[in-house]
Amino acid sequence: MLAVERLSHSFRNGAEETAVLHDLNFRVEKGEMVALLGSSGSGKSTLLNLMAGLMKPTQGSILIAGHPIEKMNENRLAEFRRTHIGFIFQSYELIPHLTVRENVELPLVFQSVNAKDRKDRAMKLLHQVGIGEKSELFPSQLSGGQQQRVSIARSLITNPAIVFADEPTGNLDTKTETEIIDLLIHLNRHSGITFVIVTHEHEVASRTQRILQLRDGYMLENSQEGAAG
Numbered sequence: 001m002l003a004v005e006r007l008s009h010s011f012r013n014g015a016e017e018t019a020v021l022h023d024l025n026f027r028v029e030k031g032e033m034v035a036l037l038g039s040s041g042s043g044k045s046t047l048l049n050l051m052a053g054l055m056k057p058t059q060g061s062i063l064i065a066g067h068p069i070e071k072m073n074e075n076r077l078a079e080f081r082r083t084h085i086g087f088i089f090q091s092y093e094l095i096p097h098l099t100v101r102e103n104v105e106l107p108l109v110f111q112s113v114n115a116k117d118r119k120d121r122a123m124k125l126l127h128q129v130g131i132g133e134k135s136e137l138f139p140s141q142l143s144g145g146q147q148q149r150v151s152i153a154r155s156l157i158t159n160p161a162i163v164f165a166d167e168p169t170g171n172l173d174t175k176t177e178t179e180i181i182d183l184l185i186h187l188n189r190h191s192g193i194t195f196v197i198v199t200h201e202h203e204v205a206s207r208t209q210r211i212l213q214l215r216d217g218y219m220l221e222n223s224q225e226g227a228a229g
C-alpha cells in the first residue's frame with residue numbers, strides 16, 4: 001500500500017544544506033496499522049509531508065497504491081491526495097461555520113457527488129464513529145474527542161487507500177486519547193483501513209501492530225512489533 005524506497009531529504013538555506021532524513025526504506029501493507037514514533041526533531045513531520053505529497057524528496061521514491069507520488073505534477077498530486085489519502089490532524093482542522101455533517105461531506109463536494117449520496121455516506125460514517133446524533137451541530141459545540149471523531153469520519157469519506165494521522169491525540173486527555181485510539185483500532189480491524197499514526201508517545205505507538213522508529217532522521221533497525229490492542 002505504501003512503499004518508501006531509499007528516501008533521503010535535505011533542506012537548503014542559501015549555501016547551507018541540512019540533511020534531515022537518511023536513506024529510509026520501509027513498507028506498510030494494506031490493512032496494517034503502523035506507528036511512526038520519534039522524538040521532537042527526529043524528522044516525523046518531514047517524512048509525513050513527503051508521504052502526503054506536500055513536498056518532493058531530495059532523493060528516493062514514495063509509492064502509494066503502486067503510484068510513485070514524487071513523479072506527479074502539482075495537479076495530478078492534488079487530485080491523487082483528494083482521492084487516495086486521508087488525513088487526521090492534531091488540531092482537527094474542521095471548518096467552524098459548517099455543521100458536523102457538512103464538514104464530513106466536504107471532500108465529496110470536490111468530487112461532485114450529489115447531495116443525497118453525500119449526506120447518506122456522511123451519516124453512515126458519523127454513526128460508525130459514534131456521533132451520529134451530533135450531525136447538525138457545529139464543531140464548537142463538541143468536545144475535543146468528538147471533534148476528532150468528526151475529523152476521522154471526514155478522513156474516511158473518500159474511501160482512501162491510506163490514512164495518515166498526525167499526533168491525533170496530541171490535544172486530548174488520557175481517557176479520550178484511549179477512546180480515539182480504540183476507535184482507530186476498531187476501524188482498522190473491522191473495515192480494513194490502513195493507518196500510519198505519527199506520534200512521539202510510546203503509549204500510543206505500543207497499541208499499533210508495528211512501530212517504525214525514527215531517530216535523528218534514521219530509521220532504527222529494531223523497529224518492532226507492537227502490542228496490537
Ligand SMILES: Nc1ncnc2c1ncn2[C@@H]1O[C@H](COP(=O)(O)OP(=O)(O)OP(=O)(O)O)[C@@H](O)[C@H]1O
Pocket residue numbers: 011012013018020038039040041042043044045046047200
Ligand atoms: N524548512 C526547513 N529548513 C531547514 N531545516 C528544517 C526545515 N524543516 C525542518 N527542519 C529540520 O529538520 C529536522 C526534523 O524536523 P521535523 O519537523 O521533521 O521533526 P519532528 O520529528 O516532526 O519534530 P516535532 O515532533 O517537534 O514536530 C529538525 O532538525 C528541523 O530543524
